[in-house]
Amino acid sequence: MAKCKVERCHHPVSELSLDGCCIFHTEAGKIKGYEKGKPVFIKPDERDEKSKGIVQEFVSQFSRLLEQRKNDKGILVCDEFIFPALIKQEWDEIWRPVKSGYIINLDFSVSFIGANFGGVAYFIGAKFGGEASFSEANFGGVAYFIRANFGGVANFSEANFGGKAYFIGAKFGGEADFIGANFGGEADFRWANFGGEAYFSWANFGGEANFSNTIVNLRGIFRNAKFHKEADFTNAIVKLLDFTRCEIFSFMRMRETNRMSDEQKEEIENRIKELASPEDKFSESEKSILEWALKLVEENVPPIILLRDLRFWENGHLILEDFDVSLTSFWQTNFHIIRPRIDLIRVDWKDKVIIDDIFKRPKESENFTEENKLIYGPIESLNKRKQAEEIERCYRQIRLAYEARGEYPDAGDFYLLEMDARKIKLNDVFLLCLHYLYAWVSNYGESISRAFGWLIGVFLVSTILFAFAGFSHQKETFRLLPQFDISNILGTLKILLASSVAIINAITLGRMEIYAPENIWGSVIFYSARIFGLIILTLLLLAIRRRFRR
Known part of the structure; x- marks a missing residue:
């Protein structure tokens, strides 16, 4: 029997296809045309007899593939598969061989590289035992990964989510790679747990990005990401978030980061008790992540947040509210373009010294050995004068933010730090003497x-x-x-x-x-x-x- 013309595909040509492709790669009965270079899929209520036959064979053959992988534990290769616009019942039929109750047990590695999902992508409750690769996949409809559990690396690099993407309660035991991903609709990661690194560099969030109550065990990297609508990181539990060179088009809110309500603590403690005797690696991974998050909150460890070189568009605005911002970096970011672009609401400052101030660096910063290069590398690469100039500018940005809200006592504290940083870069003895005199006599005009x-x-x-x-x-x-x-x-x-x-x-x-x-x-x-x-x-x-x- 003839093989599919798609390179590296070993499936036979389908009798229903007219393009020499297998049932998984054929466009026949799935795509009705193209608009602006993008495929337009046949909707379930638009199917003719031929399209119905294609969909039935696709569901049957894919279900058979899952049955084979379930038995031999080999990798499930679905690269460049074209999934028709399926309804929930058809997805249930696809997952039938590997489904147990509400759980889809994929105890093997899966590869959906370049796959095209014409409608809803239904992966609710899926448990991926090995690596799961959706790199360059295209999701034409809503992508459901609610409560999905990724035991290994989860690769969504350069994936395109045309509709909403739901990762609510998803658990990532290994690295989560969303580098270059495009979210056309809402990206919902509420209550998601990232046990490894979470990479969202160069990601494009076209809709709302919701990371509230998310736990990031290692680092969350959002470098060069674009947030076109509201981004919410309320109650996120994190060690480090890097937003260097992000573009903000709307509101970004970080509220009560590394803090929990009593109800949240109780809920997590109860969940840890349920996982006291982990049944599998998924439960063990979840238990360790929750224990780490609870310890971080109880020890009141401030998050490391790098807000460096941010770009604010017309309506771009940043809100930091009700958490400890002592380890937040404002390096090379201008928060006062035309109008103030940042609100500091009831935030805490330990000694009111920013992490960028290497001349007054808190002793606690020495504990973050793994992040030292990421945090202090850009600062330590400059000479002393340039360091002082940038630290002075950072304190000025914070002072102006407080002055814009009429909070002058806090503004005064950062004005003093601004003047202290200015003193470091003075080389002229006469100017230095005047600077000291200004400090002694009137506390830089504050007293x-x-x-x-x-x-x-x-x-x-x-x-x-x-x-x-x-x-x-x-x-x-x-x-x-x-x-x-x-x-x-x-x-x-x-x-x-x-x-x-x-x-x-x-x-x-x-x-x-x-x-x-x-x-x-x-x-x-x-x-x-x-x-x-x-x-x-x-x-x-x-x-x-x-x-x-x-």
Whole structure:
């Protein structure tokens, strides 16, 4: 019997096909034409007698393939198969040889590389014992992988989901590869558990992306991904999420990351008890993932989230809410294009130091040895000045985000860190001295009381010293003697009052001739009071101006 003309296909040519292909690769009775290069499948209610015959033979032959693989445990190769638009009853008939109750037991490796699913793809409750490859597969309708269990590598790289993709409660025991995948509709990964690495780099999310309550045991990599609609990571339990160079077209929300409600904890604890004696590798994998997630929450470990070099489109916006963002990176991201693009709502900061600040890096960061290269590589590749410039910019972005929400105490804290980072890049000694003076006198303009205290201090010290040095005013000489005469209190007060007026005159740039010093020490004190008093007064006015600008 003639073999299918498709390369590497060993199935015989179907008598119902007219294109020299087997029942799995033929387009006859499945596709009615093409629009813009994409196949248009025959819907179940559009089938003629020939199409019905093709579908019946397809279901029968595929079911027979499953029966063979069930017995010999070999790999099920379905590369470039063309699945007609099937209804649920037909999918049930396909899975009949490997179905037990609600579970589809695929205890062998499967390969659907380049497969074309014309309608609904029904894999609810499927258990993949080996590697499952759907690379470059095309899902024309809804793809159901609800509660699917992948024991090995799950490869969906460059897969195209034309409709909604449901991976609710799916469990990935090994690596999950969605690199370059295209989600035309909603991508729903709620309650999914990723035991290995989860790769979504260059993925395109055309619809809503829902990763709420998802557990990512190792790393979730979303580099260069595009989120066209809302992306939700509420209550996700993660070790590391990398969103470097992502494009955000709508809202992305991260809320209560690495946190659980009491009900969630109780539910997970009960599930762990159910899995106390794992029956198979699937149960054992799920148990270890849940135990890890529970431990992470109980130890209050903050997630590592890399929000680096993000691109915000017109309606792009990021919300971080109700979790510890101490290990969140803002490296090279501009959150203030035209308007603020980030909201920081009730977030926690440990010491209010970002993970990017290698000059004030928390000691805990040393524990993340596996991620060191990923986290700190881009930072440590720069020279010290460039590092300081970028860290300063990151703190400025956070400060502006708080100022936009009117949360000025938090904004002030990050303004201080911004100024500390600016100090590191200063090479000029004079500018560095002014910077330190600005910090000492007014806490970088954040403390009016400190600046006022310094001004009063300079005024009082200068007044007393100038009175001891002596000065003349309107042909009258004023000088405090080294020993005070208690009986002449009024005279002492008169001298101090005159001296205070002289110092005020000095600070306000008055003429020295009005209060002429008697000696060189008086001149030194007068001009010192003028210089330092004027500087401190200026810094005080700047602090007042900064306060009122808010």
